[in-house]
Amino acid sequence: MVGRGAVMEKVRIGIVGTGMIGELHALAFAQSPLAELVVVCDSNRERARAVGEKLGVPFVYDSLEVFNFPIDAVVICLPEHLHFAATIEAIDRGKHVLVEKPLVSDLEEGKQIIQKAKEKPNLKVMVGHILRFDPRYAQARQMVVEGKIGKLSHFYARRNNRITDALRIATRSSPLMYLGVHDLDLMLWCSGSRARRVFALANFEVLKEYGVPDTILGLIEFENGILGSIELSWILPKHHPGAIDGIFEIVGTKGMIEVRVLDQGLRVISEDGYWMYPDTMHWPILHGYLGGDLHREVEAFLRCIVQNIPVPVTLEEGLEAVRLAIALEESYRKGKEVLL
Numbered sequence: 001m002v003g004r005g006a007v008m009e010k011v012r013i014g015i016v017g018t019g020m021i022g023e024l025h026a027l028a029f030a031q032s033p034l035a036e037l038v039v040v041c042d043s044n045r046e047r048a049r050a051v052g053e054k055l056g057v058p059f060v061y062d063s064l065e066v067f068n069f070p071i072d073a074v075v076i077c078l079p080e081h082l083h084f085a086a087t088i089e090a091i092d093r094g095k096h097v098l099v100e101k102p103l104v105s106d107l108e109e110g111k112q113i114i115q116k117a118k119e120k121p122n123l124k125v126m127v128g129h130i131l132r133f134d135p136r137y138a139q140a141r142q143m144v145v146e147g148k149i150g151k152l153s154h155f156y157a158r159r160n161n162r163i164t165d166a167l168r169i170a171t172r173s174s175p176l177m178y179l180g181v182h183d184l185d186l187m188l189w190c191s192g193s194r195a196r197r198v199f200a201l202a203n204f205e206v207l208k209e210y211g212v213p214d215t216i217l218g219l220i221e222f223e224n225g226i227l228g229s230i231e232l233s234w235i236l237p238k239h240h241p242g243a244i245d246g247i248f249e250i251v252g253t254k255g256m257i258e259v260r261v262l263d264q265g266l267r268v269i270s271e272d273g274y275w276m277y278p279d280t281m282h283w284p285i286l287h288g289y290l291g292g293d294l295h296r297e298v299e300a301f302l303r304c305i306v307q308n309i310p311v312p313v314t315l316e317e318g319l320e321a322v323r324l325a326i327a328l329e330e331s332y333r334k335g336k337e338v339l340l
Contacts, residue, residue: 010036011096011305014066015075016086018042018051018059021100022077024283025298028290029075030055034302039069067093073124073305076100079172084109087125091116096124098301102181103127103318107326110319117315124304126311127318129185133296134281140250140257141190150254152191155220155228157183159246159261163206166234170210175232176325180216183230183248185321190250193224195324197339202332206235218328230328242277 013029015022018040030037041060042048052059060066063086066074073096076086080102090097091113104110117125131137143149159179169178176184188194198220202213214235220228236245246261264280278284283294304311323340331338 010034011302012036012038012070012072013075014038014069014071014073014095015040015051015077016042016063016066017077017079017082017100018044018047019077022075023051024290024294025075025077025098025100026051026055028283028295028298030057031289032298032302034299034306038071039066041066063089067095072096073098073301079169080105080177081172084113087113088116091120091123091125094120094123096301096305098126098128098298099318100128101130101185101318102177102322102325103315104322105177107319107323110315110322114315114319124301124311125315126301126304127313127315128297129182129313129318129321130282130293130297131182131186132189132313133300134293136259136281137186137248140248140259141186143257144190144250144252148254149250149252149256151252152226153251153253154226155183155187155190155251156230156247156249157187157228158231158248159183159244160232160236161234161244162238162240163235164238165243166207166212170207170212170234174212174329175216175234176329177322179234180218180230180232180328181321181325183246184220184324185317186248187220187222187228188317188320188324191222191224191226191228193222193226194320195228195327195340196221196223197337198324198327198331199337200328200332213332216328216332218331220324220328239274241275243279 013035015026026040029035037057039058040052041063048059074090076099083104087099200218202216204213206214215233218230242262244261248259250257263277266278266280268276281292283292327338327340
């Protein structure tokens with residue numbers, strides 16, 4: 001796509017899904033020098049129109065209409081139960097794909113996507129696990145790889161969320177798919193191992209009418225002997241000072257690593273007396289441009305296409321995180337240990 005002395009061709013992008021995360025992706029691609037945002041799509045006509053008009057691009061309401069435009073890649077920001085059909089369609093039509101995490105909500109669908117992608121090895125198909133592009137987690141993993149903390153012993157992850165997000169998406173997602181899949185992917189990435197068995201407990205009270213847990217506590221044993229524990233909850237009060245209260249710890253035989261999420265270096269106190277910890281890492285707007293982890297994720301995807309290099313988050317890795325999340329869900333629903 002790029003040669004010496006040649007003018008770089010921009011990767012033409014279509015966005016499918018313009019909810020909160022879809023709009024952020026659209027902005028990131030619209031601002032990238034490597035991309036041209038061509039069209040956005042959402043079945044919610046008001047959302048599609050609002051994002052399209054805001055970014056000055058055409059908007060459509062049916063995902064199949066996206067392929068009527070001259071695009072090279074499709075970015076899928078739909079709810080996870082809709083990822084399968086949209087991803088298969090994009091691959092069938094010969095388009096590169098960036099699909100938001102989690103890859104799917106069904107393991108068989110994930111396997112079919114992997115098989116479909118293997119039939120077109122020239123395409124770049126990547127899963128958007130945003131924390132892989134966060135310098136804190138990326139450096140933590142690099143130190144693990146370099147042996148800075150010795151042989152790994154265990155992980156501890158906490159990712160608790162305000163109830164406002166749960167009330168918005170509890171009808172279509174779960175704490176493990178919405179929150180936990182981030183930390184499960186990090187554990188898999190850092191350990192270099194698949195999980196062997198899991199056990200989880202959950203309670204249902206605040207959100208029981210939606211059929212999803214308020215809180216989940218899980219234990220994981222990896223095939224290489226490393227242990228993991230995870231705490232997930234999405235019933236923090238709406239006035240909680242940060243959207244996410246999270247910790248990720250890695251303990252080894254010669255040291256430990258800790259990432260804390262709540263306080264990202266910026267503290268604000270509002271007129272009603274509440275402290276707030278705004279996001280400075282994931283998608284902050286800097287001088288009018290979207291920066292942070294999402295910007296790095298988008299640029300990494302584009303570079304894979306432009307430079308014809310492997311994607312940093314593969315379909316297989318994305319499916320492994322889903323596999324682990326589903327096993328933990330099965331464990332708390334059945335009340336027993338689950339072998340993977």
